[in-house]
Amino acid sequence: MQNRKINNLHGYLTVYLSLILTVMISLCLTLILGVRENTRRMQIECVTDIGMNNILAEYHRELFKQYGLFFIDTSYGSDVASYEETGRHLKHYVQMNLEGDDILLSSLLYRDLLKLKVNKVGILDVSVASDEEGEVLRRQAVDVIKQKSGVSYVQEVQNWYTIVQTYKLTERDVFQEQKEARTKLESWNGTIVMDNGMKKEVQVAVPGANITSFWEAGVLSLVVDDIATLSNQSVDLNSYISERTILPGTGIPESIVFEDNWVDQLLFHEYVLCYTGRYDQQKDHSLLKYQTEYILTGKNNDLQNLKSIVYKLLALRAAANMIYLTNDAEKMKLTELAAQLLASLILLPQTAPLFQTVLVLTWAMAESLYDVTQLFHGNRIPLMKTKYSWHYSLEEILSLNGMVIQKNPKSGLCYSDYLRILLCLQKKETTTFRLMNIMEMDIRQTKGNSFFRMDGCIDSIRAVIEFAGKDKKTYTIERTYGY
16 A cells, blocks of 8 residues: 555655656747747847947948048949948958958867848938038037137137128129229219310319229239249049939938037038138149138139139228228218319319228229238238228329238238128028039049049948848848947
């Protein structure tokens, strides 16, 4: 009886252990599968992140060297920019990280137990330099200049711009006003007047004819010492980004915040001045020597760009000088007396207001010629003048035959400061795309970059990657990476 009980107990234990082992084995297998699954997912995330960083590490070295910008050139030195090629590069890097073939002594130290492989890689979104009217490029440029120069000068530039806007200096064409006033004055030629009881035909000698001729003939030869030393290089703009069909990206990712506000625009202008050549700071080996001047005027020839800048500066200075003249009671009184004298000489007192208008406008123009000449000789000119910074007397401008260069005190704005003002007056999109033209010109001159294009340069990328194991199970992961 006792033996039967013992045998029954043994039977119970056997059944119990069988049931427990079944549960334990199932649990162990589940844990093993869970570990494998989680390990696979962890490996997928790791190799994807490493692969995306590998892609970002392929930033264009020459673009970074010359302009401090991080972009992936999707042409990779070829004549075709292709986002699919970037996808192939990403797939290659991810697969290499899965296989581990480049690990030292990999055959001895490394075993690929998970057996994953990359099925396919898809590029869902890319933001390129030209997206959002160049906002992608401006964001990086602003970041560069914040790190390099800071923002201490922003308030000063903003003050200059406020003065220009307040006095509407860009809305006034002093030269055209002077021409119209001269035309009205010259219309009195041939008028018959009485002089000592005798009829006399009037011949009006309009003052300031020499100043007018300077403006009409072109003043570049006046403001520089030797026009023959100036660059006259030209380029064909049709092959650059502002003139050709652009390869569009998908815009800036929502995760990237860039306000592109007024301060950012001022910082972007500073970036332009830091990284492009100009008249007083030419850049070696550039297709256009006066690059900032090109950005402001858009001509394909250095000399034409410089001439256009001279006239822009003359117009700005003439408007500012008119503001000062018309508010200086002493100088206005001088022009009034001179006008009355000139009108009395031709026996037409009613022409005195016209003579005064011509004199004031001519005086402002002559002073502007002097101002721009000073700027091109490295001196400084205040944006708004006072009686202490005013140069020409009324007598001097009536007999002026050329510009006299005198050293100015180290006060006022320099040439590059006036370029800052002109950049503020230009649409940011125009400035951005002309800057990208300059970048393409410079980069294409370097080895292996003959077909470089800014709209093929990626700032951020969103990719989806599909993995598969030996058990045919697939995994999909999506990542967005950028600079």
